[in-house]
Amino acid sequence: MSFVKKCLVPRLIQYFLVTFLGLTTAFFLPRFLPLDPVEQRIAQYQAFGVYIPPEQLEEIMNTLRQLYGLQGTLWEQYGIFWRRLFMGDFGPSLARYPTPVIQLIVQSIPWTIGLLLLTTLFAWVVAILMGGVAGYFRNRWTEILDGIVMVMRPIPYYIMALLCLIVFAYIFPIFPLSGGVGIGREVSFGFDTIVSIVKHGALPALTLLVVGIAWQFQSMKLIVQGVRSESYVWYARAGGVRERKIIFHYVIRNAMLPMITQLGLQLGTIFSGALVTEMVFAYPGVGWILYDAVMKGDYNLIMGIMCISVVAVTTSILFLDLVYPIFDPRVRYR
Amino acid sequence: MTATEELLQIERVTKVFTVGSFFFKTRINAVENVSFGIKPAEIFTLAGESGCGKSTIAKIILGFEEKTAGEIVFENESIAHWREKRQLFIQKVQAVFQNPFESFNPLCAVDDIFFETVYNFHLVQNEKEAIPFIDERLKAVGLSFSEIHSRYPSELSGGQLQRASIARALLTNPSLLVADEPVSMVDASLRMSIVNLFARLREEMNLSVLYITHDLATAYYVSDRIAVMFRGNIVEMGPVEEVLLNPRHPYTQLLRDSIPEANPHRKWKGSVRVANVEEEEYLQKGCKFAGRCSLAEERCRVDFPQETLVDGVLVRCHRYN
Amino acid sequence: MRKARGLFYDLFRDHRFAVAIVVLLSLLFLALLSFFSPYHPQRMYQVARGCPPSWEHILGTSWLGQDVFWQLTFAVRNSLIVAFVTSAISRVIALFVGMGAGYRGGTPDRVLMTIGDTTMVLPLLVVLVVISTILREWLRYLSNLGLLLAFFSWAWDARVIRSQILSLREREFTFVAVLSGMRTMRLVWKQYLPHILPIALTTFINNMSWAIGMEITLAYLGLGIDPTVPTIGTMLQAAIYRQALFLGLWWWLLTPIVAAILLFIALYWLSVSVSEYLDPRARFQRVGLGR
Numbered sequence: 001m002s003f004v005k006k007c008l009v010p011r012l013i014q015y016f017l018v019t020f021l022g023l024t025t026a027f028f029l030p031r032f033l034p035l036d037p038v039e040q041r042i043a044q045y046q047a048f049g050v051y052i053p054p055e056q057l058e059e060i061m062n063t064l065r066q067l068y069g070l071q072g073t074l075w076e077q078y079g080i081f082w083r084r085l086f087m088g089d090f091g092p093s094l095a096r097y098p099t100p101v102i103q104l105i106v107q108s109i110p111w112t113i114g115l116l117l118l119t120t121l122f123a124w125v126v127a128i129l130m131g132g133v134a135g136y137f138r139n140r141w142t143e144i145l146d147g148i149v150m151v152m153r154p155i156p157y158y159i160m161a162l163l164c165l166i167v168f169a170y171i172f173p174i175f176p177l178s179g180g181v182g183i184g185r186e187v188s189f190g191f192d193t194i195v196s197i198v199k200h201g202a203l204p205a206l207t208l209l210v211v212g213i214a215w216q217f218q219s220m221k222l223i224v225q226g227v228r229s230e231s232y233v234w235y236a237r238a239g240g241v242r243e244r245k246i247i248f249h250y251v252i253r254n255a256m257l258p259m260i261t262q263l264g265l266q267l268g269t270i271f272s273g274a275l276v277t278e279m280v281f282a283y284p285g286v287g288w289i290l291y292d293a294v295m296k297g298d299y300n301l302i303m304g305i306m307c308i309s310v311v312a313v314t315t316s317i318l319f320l321d322l323v324y325p326i327f328d329p330r331v332r333y334r
Numbered sequence: 335m336t337a338t339e340e341l342l343q344i345e346r347v348t349k350v351f352t353v354g355s356f357f358f359k360t361r362i363n364a365v366e367n368v369s370f371g372i373k374p375a376e377i378f379t380l381a382g383e384s385g386c387g388k389s390t391i392a393k394i395i396l397g398f399e400e401k402t403a404g405e406i407v408f409e410n411e412s413i414a415h416w417r418e419k420r421q422l423f424i425q426k427v428q429a430v431f432q433n434p435f436e437s438f439n440p441l442c443a444v445d446d447i448f449f450e451t452v453y454n455f456h457l458v459q460n461e462k463e464a465i466p467f468i469d470e471r472l473k474a475v476g477l478s479f480s481e482i483h484s485r486y487p488s489e490l491s492g493g494q495l496q497r498a499s500i501a502r503a504l505l506t507n508p509s510l511l512v513a514d515e516p517v518s519m520v521d522a523s524l525r526m527s528i529v530n531l532f533a534r535l536r537e538e539m540n541l542s543v544l545y546i547t548h549d550l551a552t553a554y555y556v557s558d559r560i561a562v563m564f565r566g567n568i569v570e571m572g573p574v575e576e577v578l579l580n581p582r583h584p585y586t587q588l589l590r591d592s593i594p595e596a597n598p599h600r601k602w603k604g605s606v607r608v609a610n611v612e613e614e615e616y617l618q619k620g621c622k623f624a625g626r627c628s629l630a631e632e633r634c635r636v637d638f639p640q641e642t643l644v645d646g647v648l649v650r651c652h653r654y655n
Numbered sequence: 656m657r658k659a660r661g662l663f664y665d666l667f668r669d670h671r672f673a674v675a676i677v678v679l680l681s682l683l684f685l686a687l688l689s690f691f692s693p694y695h696p697q698r699m700y701q702v703a704r705g706c707p708p709s710w711e712h713i714l715g716t717s718w719l720g721q722d723v724f725w726q727l728t729f730a731v732r733n734s735l736i737v738a739f740v741t742s743a744i745s746r747v748i749a750l751f752v753g754m755g756a757g758y759r760g761g762t763p764d765r766v767l768m769t770i771g772d773t774t775m776v777l778p779l780l781v782v783l784v785v786i787s788t789i790l791r792e793w794l795r796y797l798s799n800l801g802l803l804l805a806f807f808s809w810a811w812d813a814r815v816i817r818s819q820i821l822s823l824r825e826r827e828f829t830f831v832a833v834l835s836g837m838r839t840m841r842l843v844w845k846q847y848l849p850h851i852l853p854i855a856l857t858t859f860i861n862n863m864s865w866a867i868g869m870e871i872t873l874a875y876l877g878l879g880i881d882p883t884v885p886t887i888g889t890m891l892q893a894a895i896y897r898q899a900l901f902l903g904l905w906w907w908l909l910t911p912i913v914a915a916i917l918l919f920i921a922l923y924w925l926s927v928s929v930s931e932y933l934d935p936r937a938r939f940q941r942v943g944l945g946r
Contacts, residue, residue, distance in 0.1 A: 021773050029785055150671070154923030156868035158875065159915055162891075166908075265775075272780035276872055294784055294876050302785055309778040398830060424834055436827040441849040447828075447835050454836030502835070 008322075015318045022310035026303065027081050090304035093293075101304040104289055109308075112285030116274050119205050123212030128259060130213070131220025132252040136228055146221070153214040157273035161207045161280035168203055204281045208274060219262055223255040230254075257328050264320040268313050340371035340407075341542050342395070342510055347404030349390055362617070364390045366566040367404075374509065375540040377532060379553040379574065381589070382563035388546045392514045395544070396429055408510075425455055428503035432515040434495035438487040444498055445482050451505045468505070475501045475531060493524040500528065507539070514546045529556045550593055554578050562586050565622040572647030582649045584627045621652065629653065665932065672928035678921035682914070686732035694722055696729040697883045705904055715906040718897050723910050729885040731914060733797060734867050737886065740801030741808065741866035742859045748809040750855060753816025758824065758843050768817070771810035779807055780872065787878035797884070800873075804866050812858045816851055823847050853933040860926035864919055871915060887911045887918070 042061065084090065090101035134142040155163075227233065228251055236246050278287030286305060293301035349365040365387045372378045380388045393399040395406065397417065406413040408427065416423040431437050438444055448468045452458055458467050469479035475497040482490065482498055490498070496516065503511060513532070517525040529552050535541040547553055553560055554574055561571035562585065570583040581587045618625065624634040631652065639652045666672045694701050700720035708715040714723035752771070756764040786803065820843070823829060832842050867887065874888025875895070882889050890911040894904075 018772065021769070022777055025773060025777065026782075026785075029782070150924065150927075151920055154864060154919035155916060156871070156919070158868070158872050159912060159919075162912060268775065268778050271778050275778075275780055276875075279875070290781070290784065291876065294878065302781075306778075306781045306785055309781045313778055396830070396834070398833075421836060424836060429830065429834055431827045431830065433827060437831050439828040439832070439846050439849075442846065447831060450832070450837060451835040499831070502831070 011318070011321060015314060019311060019314045022314060023085070023307055026306045026310060027078065085307065090307070091300040093298055093301045101300050104301060105286065105304055105308055108284055108286050108289050111283065112274060112278065112287065115201060115204055115208065115278070115283070115285060116271070119208040119274075120212060120270060123209050124216055124259075124263065126209075127213045127216030128220050128252065128256060131217040132224050132247065132255060134217070135221040135224025135255070136247055136251060145217075149214050149217050152210060153218055155211070155214075157207065157211055158276045158280065160211050161204070161277045164203050164207050164210075165280060168206075200281075201283070204274075204277045204283045207277045207280075208270075211273065212270065215266070216259065216263075220255060220259055223258055224251055227251050227255045253327075257324075260320060260324055260327060264317045267316050267320075271309065271313055339373060341374045341376075341409065342372040342544075343405075343407040344371065344391070344395075345369045345405040345407075347391070347394065347406060348402050349387075349394060349399065350402045363566050365394070365401075368563075368566075368568055369404075370561050370568065370571060372510070372542050372544060374542055375536050376559065377536055377543045377545055377557040379545045379547060379557040379560040380563060381547055381550060381553055381560055383548055385565075386563040387566045388563055389514055392429070392512050392544065392546055396427065396512060397423070421455070425506045426508050427510045427512065428506060428508040429512040429514065430496075430499050430503050430516045432518055434492045434499055434519060435487055437499045438495060440487055442486075443484050444487055444490065444495070445479070445484065448482075448502055448505070451502060455506050457505060471501045471505055472498070474504070476527070477501065493520055496520050496524070496528065500531065504535070504539075504541075508541070510542045510544065511535075512544045512546070515548070516545075517552060518547070518549065525552060532556055550578060550589060562589070567622060567650060568641075568648070569623065569650045570647060576645065576647050582644055582647060582654065583651050584629050584653075585623050588626075621650075666928065669928045669932070671924040672932075675921045675924035675928065678917055679925065682731050682735070682918060682921070685728050686735055689725070689728035689732045692725040692728060694725050696726065696885050705902065708906055714910050715904070717894070717907045718902060718904060719893065723907055726885050726890060727910055727914060730887045730890045730911060731918075733884060733886040734870060734888070734918070737797050737801050737804070737870050738863035738866040740798055741804040742862040744802060744805035745809040745812065745862055746855055746859050748805065749812035749816055749858075750851070752809065753813040754820060754843050754847065754851070756813070757817040757820025758839065758847075764817075768814065771813055774807055774810045779869075783807070783869070783873060784876065784878065787873060787876075797886075800870065801866070804869055808862050808865060812855070812862070815854055815858070819851055819854065820847055823850060853930070857926050857930040857933070860922055860929065864922040864926075867915070867918060887915050891915070 039061075042057070042064075088102050090105075093099050093101045093104055130145070134145055152160075233246060233250055236250055237243075241250075274285070275287030275290060277283070278285040279291040282288055286308075289301065290305050292298070293305070346367045346369050347365060348363065348367055351362045351364050368387075368391060370378070380391065382388050390399060394401045397413075397420070408416060408423070438447065445468070449464060452464050452467060458464050465479060472478055472482070477494060477497050481494065487495060496519070500516070511532075517528055520528065532541075532543050532545065533556050536543065545553065545557055557574050559572065560574045560577050561568050562577065562583065563569065564585050570577055570581065570586045577586060578590060581590050618635075620633075620635045620637055621627070621630075621639050624630045627634065634652050637652070639650050639655060641648050641650050642654045643649075644654050667676075689696075698721075702712065702716050702720055702722055704716060704720045705718050706712055706716045712722050712724065714727065716722055717726070752767050756767045783803070823846075828846070829842070832846050837846070870886060871888035871891060874882070874886065874892045877892070882892065888911075891908075894908040894911065
């Protein structure tokens with residue numbers, strides 16, 4: 001009972017606070033910038049040679065303002081923003097009028113989450129094991145591995161995605177160049193669809209995996225090297241504990257803890273990275289519709305994605321924080 | 335504020351630390367109703383085991399911690415008054431700390447801080463006099479300027495650093511030196527010379543020293559008066575011969591009996607009670623020592639003992655109430 | 656001076672540092688070459704289109720009729736400028752915020768840290784997208800992009816600096832410094848700065864890497880700088896947009912990619928070797944004494 005009160009409540013309060021702040025920032029961001037999106041829109045139309053009679057200009061601007069949620073005073077807008085938010089209404093997508101933004105987002109989220117979840121978890125587990133072993137032992141293999149990672153790690157998602165694209169879809173045309181499933185296919189639960197999904201998802205997954213593993217591997221290795229020379233490891237060895245047990249139960253288990261916290265901090269970056277990767281591969285996740293939205297100036301969609309992203313990231317961090325005590329008994333018994 | 339002959343007067347000072355966060359806090363009385371006074375040209379020892387609050391008192395006196403309650407008077411002015419005249423206060427009250435290697439910034443040369451002190455307090459008329467001034471002060475502790483010039487702390491020994499530390503503290507001619515375990519990390523031979531230095535300074539410079547230690551041997555050797563602390567309370571206080579040769583409080587007795595003697599025929603006490611968890615001991619009602627005291631009675635666990643004067647010694651124990 | 660020479664010699668023994676310095680210097684040389692370019696960076700169709708690498712055009716020409724090699728020199732120069740501006744500004748902010756928040760504590764500390772945290776938690780890409788969409792016009796200038804990126808990268812470093820200061824504050828030499836009559840500002844400046852500079856340096860290098868990555872990503876989205884101004888990002892974007900691969904003009908696409916990879920690896924190796932050098936614990940492990 002006291003666990004709930006001591007840890008859970010303050011943490012939840014912090015979660016809501018940060019999410020609230022994030023969403024408020026999302027709200028205020030475009031409004032504090034010196035340019036007015038509505039005016040920009042009008043200017044764009046006029047640049048394309050569309051003639052707008054001055055009487056109707058006012059009305060059009062009003063409608064646009066309503067769409068954008070920019071009507072009324074700042075406080076009114078803020079109120080409308082939150083009201084709509086709770087109803088999940090981000091307005092209609094401007095590029096695909098009148099499809100509501102929320103529908104578009106809901107359609108693409110499963111792709112992104114699937115990709116992210118699988119690759120992040122897998123990369124993390126692999127990196128922990130590899131990094132743990134590499135940090136513990138010091139032989140030729142680990143040096144080679146280290147060398148490879150030293151080259152891979154600094155490469156950002158985008159470039160890696162491009163590389164994968166070029167190498168595996170262009171030079172050796174193994175995987176398809178884009179999309180989530182073959183064009184024109186119905187998403188059903190048949191075996192064919194699954195194969196298609198896997199084929200299309202392979203390259204984005206590969207990108208995320210490689211970059212993810214490279215990052216975590218380095219950190220884990222460094223941490224393990226530090227843990228390895230701690231007194232309790234020496235003590236265990238002197239006490240005759242089997243080497244294997246030392247590696248896994250003592251060293252890796254302890255090194256995992258800072259890795260988990262690190263993961264939490266990196267979630268924002270990993271998320272952004274996934275979005276970029278999707279863009280390169282035209283993978284139908286959130287990233288791709290974001291790209292589309294930017295290209296077409298779909299303001300509502302961009303705002304919707306921003307809000308969802310904020311909530312997604314803060315929620316995942318919260319989840320990690322709550323899961324942490326499972327791994328760290330010291331925190332458990334407080 | 336009555337004028338007294340005391341240089342430093344501490345009255346019923348309390349410091350409460352709150353541990354924990356958000357909704358659930360535990361309050362630990364690190365220092366509880368502590369009162370004592372230090373006269374000019376006196377070496378006053380504050381003794382006790384680790385975690386009894388003596389370092390906290392030192393920090394409060396120096397102004398690095400805020401007391402929760404109580405009064406501190408220095409040279410007949412309250413500490414609040416001194417807070418405004420901080421630089422003047424620092425000039426008069428200096429400190430030496432336990433770890434000589436930590437007392438100096440590892441990335442700066444040792445003599446840097448000497449020059450800082452000299453310039454900040456305008457101890458010399460012009461630049462040329464700075465080095466001879468510092469050199470003279472260093473000679474008083476057995477060092478010289480050339481020994482520390484442009485040297486980093488890692489290049490000097492613990493003994494040299496601690497002596498340099500003391501020399502720096504004495505640059506401003508303070509009237510009170512707060513020495514927080516100055517000899518704990520220094521080897522035996524140097525220990526005696528440092529302690530002798532304190533005694534000499536008391537005679538020559540009228541310096542008072544608040545000597546904080548857990549080493550009763552040196553305390554007995556050099557100090558005039560002693561106060562024994564346990565978990566935030568002073569349990570016994572008086573002239574050093576009385577307190578250490580004829581201890582009244584069970585804790586002081588335990589301490590005295592624990593001093594190792596090079597005598598194979600005299601063994602340590604048979605039964606020793608191991609201390610409880612520190613936090614629990616702090617939060618105990620009644621006498622805080624009751625958990626370890628072999629003479630504890632029922633009322634010791636319930637009532638907090640008051641101070642009584644016994645033969646010129648202040649004791650806080652139910653046996654003397 | 657002797658110390659500085661010894662320092663360099665030590666660093667050079669780490670082959671990563673050596674390689675990194677060589678690569679960076681070459682790239683810097685490339686950037687400087689841009690001042691001697693015979694072609695104007697932004698004009699198109701100056702030479703024959705789509706020619707493969709030859710003696711006349713070392714890295715070939717693009718479909719837009721530009722010499723790839725000389726474009727590269729401008730690209731490297733501009734990307735480095737953006738990176739440098741971003742890192743310099745964000746370092747300064749981080750130093751001030753970190754030192755101020757760390758030493759003062761209390762409300763200003765909490766406020767600053769909350770602001771910093773919020774910038775960290777927000778998924779950067781999306782936020783940058785939003786800002787870039789609206790500030791399209793303003794963002795066309797290199798230095799403005801640097802400013803924008805700097806605004807989002809001071810937070811982490813400030814936090815690191817702050818926690819360093821918090822721990823320094825409790826160390827005994829701080830008390831001694833106060834007892835020597837040092838005032839707050841002077842104390843933080845003289846006593847703490849030497850401890851913090853190493854961290855600031857490594858994060859500076861990392862920040863540069865990140866900034867270039869961001870610039871490339873933004874260019875890909877068509878946001879960010881004026882697409883006719885050559886940077887690594889815009890070169891890449893131009894090549895992709897014009898379907899370099901399908902046209903078979905691999906040199907046009909590969910050049911910015913290779914340049915980018917070289918830059919990233921060099922910066923990373925530089926930062927790793929410098930940070931390992933400055934942090935003795937890490938050095939210990941490198942020598943293998945940890946076993």
